[in-house]
Amino acid sequence: MKRLYVVPFLLLSVLGCGSAGERFLGRYAVTGTAHSSIQELGNRSSQVSETFLVSEGTTSELVLTDSEGKCFLLAEVEGEVASLTRGASCSWSDSGVSFTLTLTHGTFSLSGGSGRFDMAGTVTATARGKMYTGSFFQNATITRLGE
Incomplete structure (x- = not known):
């Protein structure tokens, strides 16, 4: 009889632990x-004023996506910080110019219901058939939004 109780208990214990990134899941301003x-x-x-959704990934622990579908960022969790995957990108157009940001590094960190979302990398702008390159960085705060 004891075996019958031990196996379900072990399964529930393992399943109840959740992924390392579970505490990051949600919507953020x-x-x-x-x-x-x-x-x-x-x-x-x-100025940056966006809403991001953090969800579980399939090829990474986390996926961060903005509400407009411009960004699709993958991240791995270490402690209280999610490190963004190098090479992830954001793309959009503004006034006839197409932009693509490609990450070299970035972090998404939490402390309670708020934290930081900082990233840096390269930027490519395409206008009038010509490509222009440069660099970018973002310094931002995050606040968890109610579910």
């Missing part, structure tokens, strides 16, 4: 500043 420097186009700073 992201606010901060993004800076870019693109050859021939100059430097630009802009």
